[in-house]
Amino acid sequence: MSRSAQKFHRSLLAVAVLGASLSLSVQAEELRLLTWGGYAPQEVIDQFEKETGIEVKVTKSNNEDMISKLRATRGAGYDLVQPSQDRINGAQKEYRIYKPIDLSKLETDHFIASMLDATKKNTSVDGKVYGVPHIWGTSGLIANSSQQNLSFNDLCSDDFKGKVSYRLKRPTLIGFAFAMGEDPFAAYNDQKKYAEILGRVEQKLIQCKDNVKAYWSGGDALINLLRSGEVTLAMGWDAGGWKLHKETGKINFVAPKSGALGWIDTFALPAKGKNDEAAYKWINFVMQPEIAAKITDSAGNFTASVGAENYVSKALSNSYKISYNQASLDNIKWYPPVPAGLEQLEGKTLDRIKAAQ
Amino acid sequence: MLRFSGKNLSFYLLLTPLLLTLVLLVILPQLDMLIVSLRERISYGEYTFSLLHYQEFVNEPFYWNTFLRTAVMSIMATLITLLLAFPIAWYIAKIAQGRNKSLIFLACLIPFWVSELVRTYGWMILLRESGVISVFLQWSGLASGPVEMLYNDITVMTGLVYASMLFMVVPLVSTLEGMDDSLVEAAYDLGASTFTVIRTVILPYAMPGVISGCIVVFMLTLGNYLTPTLLGGKDSLWFTEQIFTQFITRFNWEQGAAFGVLLLSLSSLIVWLGLKLSGQSFKKAVAS
Numbered sequence: 001m002s003r004s005a006q007k008f009h010r011s012l013l014a015v016a017v018l019g020a021s022l023s024l025s026v027q028a029e030e031l032r033l034l035t036w037g038g039y040a041p042q043e044v045i046d047q048f049e050k051e052t053g054i055e056v057k058v059t060k061s062n063n064e065d066m067i068s069k070l071r072a073t074r075g076a077g078y079d080l081v082q083p084s085q086d087r088i089n090g091a092q093k094e095y096r097i098y099k100p101i102d103l104s105k106l107e108t109d110h111f112i113a114s115m116l117d118a119t120k121k122n123t124s125v126d127g128k129v130y131g132v133p134h135i136w137g138t139s140g141l142i143a144n145s146s147q148q149n150l151s152f153n154d155l156c157s158d159d160f161k162g163k164v165s166y167r168l169k170r171p172t173l174i175g176f177a178f179a180m181g182e183d184p185f186a187a188y189n190d191q192k193k194y195a196e197i198l199g200r201v202e203q204k205l206i207q208c209k210d211n212v213k214a215y216w217s218g219g220d221a222l223i224n225l226l227r228s229g230e231v232t233l234a235m236g237w238d239a240g241g242w243k244l245h246k247e248t249g250k251i252n253f254v255a256p257k258s259g260a261l262g263w264i265d266t267f268a269l270p271a272k273g274k275n276d277e278a279a280y281k282w283i284n285f286v287m288q289p290e291i292a293a294k295i296t297d298s299a300g301n302f303t304a305s306v307g308a309e310n311y312v313s314k315a316l317s318n319s320y321k322i323s324y325n326q327a328s329l330d331n332i333k334w335y336p337p338v339p340a341g342l343e344q345l346e347g348k349t350l351d352r353i354k355a356a357q
Numbered sequence: 358m359l360r361f362s363g364k365n366l367s368f369y370l371l372l373t374p375l376l377l378t379l380v381l382l383v384i385l386p387q388l389d390m391l392i393v394s395l396r397e398r399i400s401y402g403e404y405t406f407s408l409l410h411y412q413e414f415v416n417e418p419f420y421w422n423t424f425l426r427t428a429v430m431s432i433m434a435t436l437i438t439l440l441l442a443f444p445i446a447w448y449i450a451k452i453a454q455g456r457n458k459s460l461i462f463l464a465c466l467i468p469f470w471v472s473e474l475v476r477t478y479g480w481m482i483l484l485r486e487s488g489v490i491s492v493f494l495q496w497s498g499l500a501s502g503p504v505e506m507l508y509n510d511i512t513v514m515t516g517l518v519y520a521s522m523l524f525m526v527v528p529l530v531s532t533l534e535g536m537d538d539s540l541v542e543a544a545y546d547l548g549a550s551t552f553t554v555i556r557t558v559i560l561p562y563a564m565p566g567v568i569s570g571c572i573v574v575f576m577l578t579l580g581n582y583l584t585p586t587l588l589g590g591k592d593s594l595w596f597t598e599q600i601f602t603q604f605i606t607r608f609n610w611e612q613g614a615a616f617g618v619l620l621l622s623l624s625s626l627i628v629w630l631g632l633k634l635s636g637q638s639f640k641k642a643v644a645s
Contacts, residue, residue, distance in 0.1 A: 064606045068605050212591050213590075215590070228487040230486045230505075
């Protein structure tokens with residue numbers, strides 16, 4: 001090897017070492033967060049960065065997308081993710097995309113105890129906990145009318161013909177099943193029974209497909225449809241309904257007669273996350289009541305943080321009080337963990353509904 | 358034994374990027390898709406070889422119905438695009454002169470300066486119930502109530518044709534430009550009618566351009582995802598949408614991969630049939 005070539009190699013090595021050390025130092029200061037829109041408002045990120053020096057990089061996503069992304073990389077690319085509590089167990093058993101959470105690193109006093117316990121139970125695999133609760137909310141109806149006594153069945157009624165929208169996803173199937181007097185959650189572990197229920201829901205949804213204006217796929221698309229008056233009754237998230245209530249004073253979220261469907265979005269650690277310490281710091285940071293209230297104002301949903309409701313804006317708690325009384329709160333149906341195989345059945349049902357003319 | 362020296366070396370060096378792209382980005386992923394499509398999940402993280410996902414496609418009518426619908430609509434969109442693009446291409450290649458020529462060409466090109474998503478949303482703003490056209494119709498008294506023009510097949514077709522116009526115009530212009538005008542004049546001199554001139558002189562000459570334009574447009578339309586989903590609404594049903602759903606919302610990569618492989622092979626089959634029926638060779642179409 002000539003001298004110049006040797007020199008060249010040495011400088012190349014130096015650059016490589018420098019690059020590696022640089023990227024190491026950058027990683028130590030970074031938290032890559034995969035979450036839902038509104039769950040990490042800029043104000044909170046800035047405050048966190050100021051207090052800890054850790055830079056937060058946010059990617060917005062949804063349940064299916066989170067699992068797909070982590071599955072493709074076998075759990076790499078992010079340090080903290082926020083799937084719903086019912087979607088962790090199955091995904092962990094199937095794809096091994098998460099690592100257990102060390103509860104001793106969390107200030108568990110900040111969590112509402114009942115919600116923490118329920119989430120721990122639902123996200124456990126082989127005795128290890130994979131998720132802690134962050135934000136909870138419900139799916140129900142968003143109505144452009146003063147009627148309070150609505151059920152999912154009204155999505156099929158002639159009063160709203162051509163003015164209806166819902167998602168072609170599993171919550172719709174489950175909501176309709178409850179409205180038809182079934183208990184799909186009780187049938188979760190009985191595939192035959194569950195398939196039977198799905199069959200009836202499918203029939204009903206195909207029959208009243210004419211009622212549907214469009215199937216929505218993103219929260220913003222739904223809000224646009226409702227705001228423009230093109231849709232007057234929709235199945236949707238409470239936060240969307242409250243946002244519209246603040247804007248219009250007329251449209252609001254209604255808990256359906258058969259009970260709203262309750263979900264809890266969690267914190268989970270991806271299997272190949274690189275900065276767990278930062279992830280724990282972020283969780284502890286956002287669970288402080290004042291910070292949690294800021295997130296509630298941005299996301300429109302309430303958190304599992306103790307005492308946060310005292311800091312939440314008036315308008316939101318007013319909309320909330322119109323939508324819910326104690327009875328409808330008690331009637332919320334919380335999603336149990338989804339057993340394997342069910343989503344295949346549901347998928348085919350949804351495909352058939354979509355394909356029906 | 359290969360000897361990398363001089364001219365030989367530069368040839369291989371120049372070829373490497375192409376080969377790398379082909380192997381790493383086209384052939385390997387396709388092979389992986391094929392392998393994924395041929396396995397069946399039996400338990401958590403356990404798989405076995407099976408043809409289940411191909412059987413599923415055959416046994417469930419709504420899967421192949423969707424495919425059939427996608428293929429038929431794509432063929433229709435290709436033909437409509439051809440009918441609309443031919444006069445435009447003829448005008449650009451033969452009639453327009455100088456600045457006009459580049460202006461018209463530019464007019465065809467400009468819509469492609471914004472992304473497909475933005476263009477599709479543009480259509481949605483125009484056509485929705487509370488959109489521009491509906492409001493105008495009500496204002497002018499032509500319609501008594503809001504008119505919904507979104508979410509039907511005609512809208513999807515319009516969007517598809519609009520999105521593929523350029524890809525038909527460009528190859529047509531380049532073939533037509535190469536045609537000697539005296540051929541057309543000679544045909545007229547010999548007493549041919551306009552129809553005969555088009556049928557026996559212009560079309561045969563433009564055929565390679567027509568074929569390559571049709572192949573590109575057909576493939577683009579068949580593989581389009583945004584336009585049918587956004588404009589089609591609840592009845593959109595496009596095969597690529599099925600693939601997306603299987604991969605992303607159902608986590609059923611095996612089924613999605615099987616659909617992907619089927620889409621590739623079935624669309625290749627349709628293109629091959631089209632070439633056979635029109636008596637053209639793929640080589641000639643590509644060369645144009």
